[in-house]
Amino acid sequence: MKRFTHLFMVGVLLTLVLALVGPAAAQDAANTGGVVIEGNIGGDPSTFNPLLGSDTVSSDVYSKMYPDLIAINPETLRSEPMQLGGLAESWEYDETGTVLTVHLRQDLVWSDGTPITADDYIWAADAVRSGLTSSPRTSAFTSLADGTPESGFVDSYEKIDDYTIQFVLGQPVRDDEGNITEILPNCVALDSISDVSVVPSHLYEAAFGMDYAAMDEDPFFVPTATFGAFTDPFFEAGVQVSMLGAPEYSDAVLGYVNPSEYVQLSVPDTTVEYERFLAGELTFIGISADRQNDFRTLAEEEGYQVFESPQNGYTYVGWNLADPSNPQPGVDENGNPIDQGIHPLFGDVRVRQAMAYAIDTTSMIGTRPDGDNPATGILEGNGYQAVTHNSGEGVTFVDPGLEPYAFDPEKALELLAEAGWSDQDGDGQLECNDCLYAQQVDPDYNGTPMTFSLATNAGNEVRERVGQTIREQLSQIGITVEFEAIDFGALVDLLLSQTHDAIIIGWSLGLPFDPDGRWAFSAESDVPGSGFAYTSYANPELDALWEEATTIPGCDPEARVELYQQAMQILYEDQPYLWLVINNVMAAAQPNVEGWDPLPAANLWNLDAWRVIED
Amino acid sequence: MTRHIIRRLLQAIPTLIGVTLLSYMIMSFAPGGPLSFLGIANPQETSAETVAALEVKFGLSDPWYIQYGRWLVGTDILFQLPQDETAVEEAAPTTNASSARTSNSIQGCSVLATQRQGILRGDFGCSFKWRRPVIDLIAERLPATMELGVATLFVALFLGVPIGLLAAISRGSIFDNFTRIFAVVGNAVPAFWMGLMLLLIFAFTLDILPSGGRCERMRVRLEDGSSGGCADVVPIYNRLEYLILPVFVLSLGGIAGYSRYMRTSMLDTINSDYVRTARAKGLSARSVWLNHAARNALIPLATFLGPALVGVIGGAAITETIFSWPGLGRLIVEAVTNRDYPVIMASVIISALLTVVAYIISDILYALFDPRIRF
Numbered sequence: 001m002k003r004f005t006h007l008f009m010v011g012v013l014l015t016l017v018l019a020l021v022g023p024a025a026a027q028d029a030a031n032t033g034g035v036v037i038e039g040n041i042g043g044d045p046s047t048f049n050p051l052l053g054s055d056t057v058s059s060d061v062y063s064k065m066y067p068d069l070i071a072i073n074p075e076t077l078r079s080e081p082m083q084l085g086g087l088a089e090s091w092e093y094d095e096t097g098t099v100l101t102v103h104l105r106q107d108l109v110w111s112d113g114t115p116i117t118a119d120d121y122i123w124a125a126d127a128v129r130s131g132l133t134s135s136p137r138t139s140a141f142t143s144l145a146d147g148t149p150e151s152g153f154v155d156s157y158e159k160i161d162d163y164t165i166q167f168v169l170g171q172p173v174r175d176d177e178g179n180i181t182e183i184l185p186n187c188v189a190l191d192s193i194s195d196v197s198v199v200p201s202h203l204y205e206a207a208f209g210m211d212y213a214a215m216d217e218d219p220f221f222v223p224t225a226t227f228g229a230f231t232d233p234f235f236e237a238g239v240q241v242s243m244l245g246a247p248e249y250s251d252a253v254l255g256y257v258n259p260s261e262y263v264q265l266s267v268p269d270t271t272v273e274y275e276r277f278l279a280g281e282l283t284f285i286g287i288s289a290d291r292q293n294d295f296r297t298l299a300e301e302e303g304y305q306v307f308e309s310p311q312n313g314y315t316y317v318g319w320n321l322a323d324p325s326n327p328q329p330g331v332d333e334n335g336n337p338i339d340q341g342i343h344p345l346f347g348d349v350r351v352r353q354a355m356a357y358a359i360d361t362t363s364m365i366g367t368r369p370d371g372d373n374p375a376t377g378i379l380e381g382n383g384y385q386a387v388t389h390n391s392g393e394g395v396t397f398v399d400p401g402l403e404p405y406a407f408d409p410e411k412a413l414e415l416l417a418e419a420g421w422s423d424q425d426g427d428g429q430l431e432c433n434d435c436l437y438a439q440q441v442d443p444d445y446n447g448t449p450m451t452f453s454l455a456t457n458a459g460n461e462v463r464e465r466v467g468q469t470i471r472e473q474l475s476q477i478g479i480t481v482e483f484e485a486i487d488f489g490a491l492v493d494l495l496l497s498q499t500h501d502a503i504i505i506g507w508s509l510g511l512p513f514d515p516d517g518r519w520a521f522s523a524e525s526d527v528p529g530s531g532f533a534y535t536s537y538a539n540p541e542l543d544a545l546w547e548e549a550t551t552i553p554g555c556d557p558e559a560r561v562e563l564y565q566q567a568m569q570i571l572y573e574d575q576p577y578l579w580l581v582i583n584n585v586m587a588a589a590q591p592n593v594e595g596w597d598p599l600p601a602a603n604l605w606n607l608d609a610w611r612v613i614e615d
Numbered sequence: 616m617t618r619h620i621i622r623r624l625l626q627a628i629p630t631l632i633g634v635t636l637l638s639y640m641i642m643s644f645a646p647g648g649p650l651s652f653l654g655i656a657n658p659q660e661t662s663a664e665t666v667a668a669l670e671v672k673f674g675l676s677d678p679w680y681i682q683y684g685r686w687l688v689g690t691d692i693l694f695q696l697p698q699d700e701t702a703v704e705e706a707a708p709t710t711n712a713s714s715a716r717t718s719n720s721i722q723g724c725s726v727l728a729t730q731r732q733g734i735l736r737g738d739f740g741c742s743f744k745w746r747r748p749v750i751d752l753i754a755e756r757l758p759a760t761m762e763l764g765v766a767t768l769f770v771a772l773f774l775g776v777p778i779g780l781l782a783a784i785s786r787g788s789i790f791d792n793f794t795r796i797f798a799v800v801g802n803a804v805p806a807f808w809m810g811l812m813l814l815l816i817f818a819f820t821l822d823i824l825p826s827g828g829r830c831e832r833m834r835v836r837l838e839d840g841s842s843g844g845c846a847d848v849v850p851i852y853n854r855l856e857y858l859i860l861p862v863f864v865l866s867l868g869g870i871a872g873y874s875r876y877m878r879t880s881m882l883d884t885i886n887s888d889y890v891r892t893a894r895a896k897g898l899s900a901r902s903v904w905l906n907h908a909a910r911n912a913l914i915p916l917a918t919f920l921g922p923a924l925v926g927v928i929g930g931a932a933i934t935e936t937i938f939s940w941p942g943l944g945r946l947i948v949e950a951v952t953n954r955d956y957p958v959i960m961a962s963v964i965i966s967a968l969l970t971v972v973a974y975i976i977s978d979i980l981y982a983l984f985d986p987r988i989r990f
Contacts, residue, residue, distance in 0.1 A: 037832075043949045046746045047723070054661070134672065134727050134746075139665045151662035206715040216725035219746040223715055234834050234842035235721055237755045238941025242834045242842070265832060268936045268945060271811060275819050276826050489647020489954060496651075507658065519658055530663035 031245040033258030033594075034612030036283045039273040040264040044237055047219035050197035051128055054136045060264060061241055064607075065228040067251070068194040069102065069121050069165075074605035077513045079191055084251045085228070087116060087198060097185030097553060098155075098170040102193075104163040110200045111248050112225035118159040123201035125157055132213040140195035142172045142180060149178050153189030167193065171551065176334060187555035188516045200225050229257045229608035240265050245608075253609040258595065262607070283593060283612055284603075287586040289462065292382045293368055293375055295588065303591035309600035310582045313508040314386040315463065317355075317454070317470070317578040319346035320500050322536035327498035330523030330531075330538055337523055340536045344437040344445060345452055345501070350419035352575035356405035358412035359473050361385050361580050364466055378465045379581060386579035388572040389517050390509075390564070397515040397564040402572060404579075409477050416477075421450050423478050430478040451480040455494060456504035458485035463504050466580060470504075498528045498536060504580075515564045518546050521576060537576035542567055616982060620975055627971040631964070635734075636683065638963045642956060643679035649743040649954045650675065672727050673743065686740065686960060689733030724748045734964065740957035744950065749961045752946060759829050760942040762851060763935070764927030766862045771869025771923075776916070778870065779877025780909055786882065794874055801871030810864045810937035817860060827939035830854045861938040865931050869923075876919065880912040887911070914984045921977030925969045 045058040050066050053059055070079045071086025081088045082105070091102040108116040128137045131144035138144060140152040155168045169189040173182040203223035208214045215221065222233060229252055230243035241264045245257040252258075265281075267273040270288060277285040278298075287295045292308075299306045322328065323341025332338055345351050365385065366377010375381060385404040390397045416422065420435030430450040432438050438445040454470060456463040464485045471481040486494070494500050507520070518533075519525050522543060525533035549563035571577075587603045589596040594611040598604075650666055650673065670676045674685060724741035732738030739749035782794045818826035825831075830845035831854070837843040845854070884890060885908050893907045932944035943962075950958035 043953075044745055046744060052746075131668075134669060134725070136661050136665050136669065138668070139662045148668070149664070151664050203715040213725070213727070216727055216746075217723065219723035219725075220721035221723075232842075234844075236844040236846075236941075237752070238759070238945060239828065239844055239846075239939075240832055240834075261834065263832070265939075266941070267827065267939050269939075272814065272827060272937060272939065275815065279819050279822075279826060281826060487646060489645070489651055491646075492651045493646040525663070527663050530666055532658045532663075 030247045030256035031258070031260040033245075033260065033610060034614060035261040035263060036259045036607065036610055036612060037263045037265050037281065039267040039276065039282045039285060040241075041268055041270055041273060043268075044266070045235065045241060048222050048233055048235075049215055049219055051124055051137065051199065052133060052135050052215060052219055057264070061233050061243065062197070063228075064230040064243060064262070065222070065226040065233075066197045066199060067108070067116065067227045069104075069196075069198055070190065070194045072602075074599050074602035077601055079194065084253065087121070091190075093185075097551075097555070098168055098183045100167040100169055100190065100193075101160070102165050102167065104165070106163050108227065108251070110203075110225040110227050111231065111246060112200075114200065114202055114225065115162070116198065116200075116227060117162040118165045119162070120198045120201045121165060121196070122157065122159050123204060124199045125154075125196050127204075127212040127215065128196050130212045134216050137195050140192040142183075149174070152195070153186055153192045155180065155183050169193070184551055185553070185555075186550045187552065187560060188514050188550055191514060198227075199223070200227075227251070230259075230262045238266055249608070253606045257608040258611045259608070277588070277590075280590060282590075283610075284587065284589040284596070286603075287588055289379050289382045289583055292584065292586045293380055295586065299588065305589040305591065305593065305596050307587045307598040307603070309585050310384050311508075311585050312513070312601040313506055314389075314391070314582050315466070315504065315506040315580045316386065317359075317580065318495070318503045318505060318535050319343070319352055319355075319576060319578070320498060320502065320535060321346050321576060322498065323347075324499045324501065327528040327536075329528060330526030330533065330536065335524075337538070340526075340538075342437060342440060343501070344432075344435075344441075344448070345450065348419045348436040349574055350415045351421065352578070353405070353573075354412040354415035354419070355474075355578050356575055357408045357415065358477055358479075359470055359578060359580075360407035361404065362407060364469055365581055378462055378469065379583070382584040382586070383581040384584070386582045388568045388579055389521070389577070390515050390568060391579065391582070396561050398568045399565045402569065413477055416450075428478055429480065449480060450478065451482065452501035453482045453484070454502045454504065455483070455491055455500060456485050457488040457491045459488070460485075462583075463506075467504050495534050496529055496531070498534050515560075516546060516550055517567070517571070518543075521571060522546065535576045537574065539570060539574060542570045542574075545570070616979070619978065623971070623975050623978070627968075630971065631967050634967045635687070635960065635963060639683040639686065639956075639960065640679060642954075642959055643682065645954075647954050648675060649673065649956060651954065682956075685731065685733070686957070687733050688735055689738065690731045722748060722751055734960070739961045739964075742950070742955055742958050744953045744955040744958070749957045752958060753943065753961060753965070756941060756943045756946050759846075759940060760944070761927065762829070762858065763861055763865065763931070763940060763942055766858050767865040767869065767931075768923055768927055770862055770866040771873055774866070775870040775873025776877050776913075779874035780881055780904075780912075782874060782878045783881035783885070783912075784904060791878075794878070798871035798875045801867040804867070806864050806868075806931070806933045807937055809867065810860070810934055813860045813864065814937065824859055825857050827937075829857055829940055861931075861934050861940055864934050864937075873916070873919070876916065877912065880915050881908060884908045884912040910984075914981065917980035917984055918977050920980060921973035921975075922970070924973050924976065925966065 040057060042057040045061050046055055047053045047058050048062050050062040053062060067085050067087055069086070070081070070088045071083035072078065073080040073083055081090050087104045087108065089103045089105045091100055093100050104118060110116060127133065128135045129141050129145050131138060131146060131148060138150050140154050141150045142152055142155045143149050153169045153171065155170070155172065158166045160166050168183060169192065170183040170186040171189070172180040173184060175181050200223050203225060207218070207221060207223070220235070226246065227249070229246055229249050231246045232244045234242045243262045245259050245261060247257065249257050267276060273282070273285065274287070274291060276282050296306065298304065320343050321340070322343060324343060326341055328338045328340055330338065330340070362385065364378045365383040366375060366379055366381050368381030369375040387402050387404050388398055416430060420433050420438065421430045422433050423430050424433055425431070432446050432448045432450070434446065454467055456467050458464070467483045467485065471483045474481050491503065491505065495503050495505065520532050521537055522533055523538040525531045526536050526538065545563050545567040549560050549567065552559050552563070587598050590612070592613040594613060595606065595609040597606055650669055674682060723746050726741050726743050726746055731740060741747070742749050742752055745752060778794055782791045785791050814826060817824040830849055833845045835843050835848055837847065890903060890908050893903045932948040934940070935942045935945045936948070946958065947962045950962065
């Protein structure tokens with residue numbers, strides 16, 4: 001017993017010592033984890049101000065200095081309370097589902113000791129909503145301060161106390177003059193809140209007062225206090241952006257920031273970037289699809305750390321469903337549908353489905369090398385078949401039982417014959433024989449060969465090869481494809497003008513993951529010249545599902561998943577896109593990096609815990 | 616001569632205006648625009664309305680000739696941009712930012728600025744892409760470009776001219792044939808391939824030369840308390856190894872070109888009467904070649920030197936990309952890719968100006984080398 005008491009006392013003593021010394025030890029360990037160097041092929045940043053920026057290079061810098069009101073859980077990729085780098089402790093909606101009260105954590109301070117409060121978000125939101133800056137983040141709001149309509153969900157915000165903010169947010173209903181008459185609940189509106197970062201208002205106000213436009217005169221403003229793992233960015237044009245580890249950052253994964261410095265080193269050529277990684281000059285890298293097979297072998301031999309996951313996005317063919325000679329918006333100013341006409345080929349759903357059967361995406365993905373068998377396909381096995389929008393590994397918004405269209409040229413020909421496309425004269429080329437366009441628009445169209453143009457952006461080797469493969473595969477069943485690879489700017493112009501037949505391009509889907517696809521598949525987003533629903537696809541049944549899935553009372557996750565699965569089923573059947581592939585994303589780190597623990601679509605979530613061990 | 620130069624400079628004014636007008640028009644009609652990529656990169660977050668509103672603020676929704684006029688004469692006299700008068704009047708005066716900001720000294724500028732001076736008053740404008748004064752962007756890239764360009768020109772001339780001279784003297788020899796093959800290869804091998812091969816061999820395999828950049832990467836605290844990079848503290852003579860590979864790649868074509876041109880010019884010259892006379896007078900072969908033939912053979916080369924200076928400043932985008940060299944060439948390519956009109960126009964102006972100046976320099980050199988020429 002005496003011995004036990006002795007041990008107990010020693011244990012208590014040790015615990016006390018650890019409790020006292022622990023924080024000091026952590027403080028001592030801060031910023032001793034070496035320099036983390038990342039290759040940057042994207043050029044120089046355009047701003048260090050999170051309220052103005054939109055490009056990836058800039059956001060890679062400022063996102064490490066400022067918190068979000070509501071942060072993303074890197075494991076679920078959804079907005080959740082009590083996340084590192086996020087202010088929200090909890091939130092609740094009122095009974096209408098449009099009034100959201102967010103309670104903030106009270107333990108957070110800027111690096112100068114000033115508490116982070118509701119004022120910091122309010123100042124930032126006021127600045128963006130003023131519309132006086134070049135900020136693209138005005139998209140978060142239903143309208144600007146002067147009443148100009150915007151497309152977002154945040155209608156108003158109010159500070160209740162230092163640690164409570166109340167929002168009115170949701171889908172606005174507007175009258176004929178554009179005034180908001182009602183706000184309907186919207187389950188994805190929550191994510192709009194964090195489109196506006198939180199900034200130290202006491203320092204931003206000292207610098208700019210309430211003259212928000214002045215921020216544009218000083219886009220590289222960095223306040224003397226920040227809240228992030230890295231701070232004090234040093235920018236050397238065309239060379240590097242270097243940030244120092246923030247010793248006082250309390251929301252680090254380990255409680256302190258390991259690296260002493262984080263560097264974006266400008267390496268504009270991807271081949272050189274890869275070789276510099278192999279030479280040990282870069283700490284980590286993303287491996288492009290064409291090198292992944294070789295690198296897997298190399299990694300085993302050299303001990304590189306590798307992480308692979310499906311891309312948060314997909315490559316697809318976007319068909320133009322409407323008359324390309326007369327592009328029209330999806331709806332008029334009162335929200336009434338406008339007749340789109342029909343595309344001679346892709347206006348018929350049977351033709352689009354036939355394309356899905358006629359094009360072999362499996363062969364495009366191919367296989368990885370196996371022993372003496374070399375790799376096959378365009379992606380050499382480093383990709384996955386995309387089934388429909390939102391499809392990806394682990395994404396539940398698509399019915400897991402939904403299979404990609406199987407490669408079946410016979411089935412394609414059957415569908416095409418049903419749609420009035422067949423080879424009547426035996427020349428091997430399909431012609432219109434009472435096809436939908438001849439029936440509905442122009443009887444003289446009968447006899448016209450089945451030909452369409454297909455474009456993609458030059459320089460993207462995978463897309464160029466996909467285009468060539470589609471041309472070859474469709475020529476096998478009598479369809480002529482005029483394929484060309486053009487400048488990316490020209491492709492974007494062509495896409496937005498809605499004068500194309502078909503385009504190969506890809507979407508990178510943002511975070512937090514938002515299953516609502518109205519931005520791409522609704523008449524409201526079909527605006528020639530600027531909208532991304534450029535296929536002019538619209539389906540009232542789908543619109544109703546989008547609506548229901550975002551306004552369902554209580555936003556019950558399971559009920560929403562079911563509705564989205566129905567929506568994806570409709571897209572799958574209507575085929576406004578031919579979904580092709582989801583790329584395999586491969587990230588790699590040097591063998592001497594400790595704590596490297598990437599997650600899908602969140603490779604750097606614990607960057608502040610990394611330690612680069614010197615030889 | 617002075618009158619000739621003044622006349623040429625005056626003639627340059629309509630040329631420059633014509634060049635900028637044409638360039639602006641072509642650029643405006645080219646597909647895409649400075650904001651084209653904003654929405655497509657973030658389709659879920661950036662609405663069509665936001666992009667349209669920004670186009671108005673940037674002045675991009677106006678016809679191209681209005682935009683050109685604004686770029687030329689500014690926004691304070693003509694072609695004013697829209698602004699919210701009420702909001703500006705109500706806004707509180709800006710407090711001095713110095714106490715709130717870090718020592719970061721990068722000078723930014725507003726892409727929305729309504730008070731542009733215009734290029735005629737020396738205002739190159741604000742970059743849409745990088746939100747910095749165009750003149751600053753160019754000024755900070757110029758030293759790196761000059762380093763690379765001058766070194767390249769120096770190497771190309773000081774190797775190309777003697778090689779051509781020797782090839783002419785030893786016409787038909789192994790050396791002559793070797794230089795012919797070298798010239799073909801030097802002109803035919805693409806710079807990106809040559810650059811990558813040299814990097815693989817000398818930087819990544821043998822590890823005897825740096826793999827890119829203008830200097831070792833570092834972050835140092837400068838005397839004024841701000842941060843600086845290696846190029847701020849390490850003199851060029853201590854970082855010459857960074858120049859070796861890019862200068863070799865860039866000068867290869869120059870060496871090949873100059874040597875062949877020099878050889879041809881030299882062979883033309885040695886068949887001249889005065890060279891024959893010099894030989895007949897019994898002068899040594901060395902004296903004939905160097906004092907009589909070579910000096911005159913250099914005259915046509917003067918026409919090359921002027922335009923070569925344009926190349927020195929214009930940079931070499933591909934080589935700069937391969938070697939991560941922070942020069943003007945990379946900046947211009949990125950500006951074109953991003954449709955950054957102010958930067959593109961600045962590069963057009965600089966190139967056009969340099970071309971004009973280069974040909975005036977050529978004229979002067981011609982007059983200096985050949986006393987028969989008078990303007």
